[in-house]
Amino acid sequence: xxxxxxxxxxxxxxxxxxxxxxxxxxxxxxxxxxxxxxxxxxxxxxxxxxxxxxxxxxxxxxxxxxxxxxxxxxxxxxxxxxxxxxxxxxxxxxxxxxxxxxxxxxxxxxxxxxxxxxxx
Numbered sequence: 170x171x172x173x174x175x176x177x178x179x180x181x182x183x184x185x186x187x188x189x190x191x192x193x194x195x196x197x198x199x200x201x202x203x204x205x206x207x208x209x210x211x212x213x214x215x216x217x218x219x220x221x222x223x224x225x226x227x228x229x230x231x232x233x234x235x236x237x238x239x240x241x242x243x244x245x246x247x248x249x250x251x252x253x254x255x256x257x258x259x260x261x262x263x264x265x266x267x268x269x270x271x272x273x274x275x276x277x278x279x280x281x282x283x284x285x286x287x288x289x
Contacts, residue, residue: 170200172271173228174264175238179207181265187239190221196264197231200272221245228254235278237267243282258283 175192176183186192195208208231210224221241225248228236235255249256255278260267270276 171233172235173233189241246282
């Protein structure tokens with residue numbers, strides 16, 4: 170299974186970014202191979218609108234099955250849900266800590282957005 174963590178940097182020690190659409194990066198972890206890869210999301214950092222939708226499309230294209238993040242807006246949530254991606258909210262700490270918590274079963278997916286659109 171591949172999971173994407175919203176991150177402020179490219180590795181396990183990077184802080185989780187509490188924003189989905191405007192996260193600096195997506196760190197993708199493959200639970201079967203333990204491989205980690207970083208994917209830049211800078212094109213959405215300063216987008217006037219549509220950052221969540223575009224970030225959602227990016228994550229769908231990365232082939233992940235789950236997203237770990239702090240918050241997600243309604244349009245991004247709809248994009249992720251349409252792509253069959255489970256969303257886990259309220260994630261904090263480092264990327265490595267988020268991955269460990271996910272793998273230990275300490276998270277539950279959500280069925281709705283956590284913030285209104287254009288949350289910064």
